[in-house]
Amino acid sequence: MSETTMTFEAAMQRLEQIVRAMERGDAPLDDSLKLFQEGTELVRTCAKMLDDAQLQIKKVMTAADGSPVTEDFADEADS
Numbered sequence: 001m002s003e004t005t006m007t008f009e010a011a012m013q014r015l016e017q018i019v020r021a022m023e024r025g026d027a028p029l030d031d032s033l034k035l036f037q038e039g040t041e042l043v044r045t046c047a048k049m050l051d052d053a054q055l056q057i058k059k060v061m062t063a064a065d066g067s068p069v070t071e072d073f074a075d076e077a078d079s
Helices: 008-024 029-060
Strands: none
Touching: 008 029
């Protein structure tokens, strides 16, 4: 499945598999580099999906009177 058609959940599951494989440390260097590259692309894909979801949520939010409301999400670091 290509990263462009992969769901967020599938991408995260694949990332978890990659992390486990790399933590074992038994893969040859070349395979480890390929896993690292795949993981990096998956992180970018997931970040884009989350950014897109955040924009959609902002578009959907409305006030009690039906007027649109946009609020920035609070960063966890701000909490």
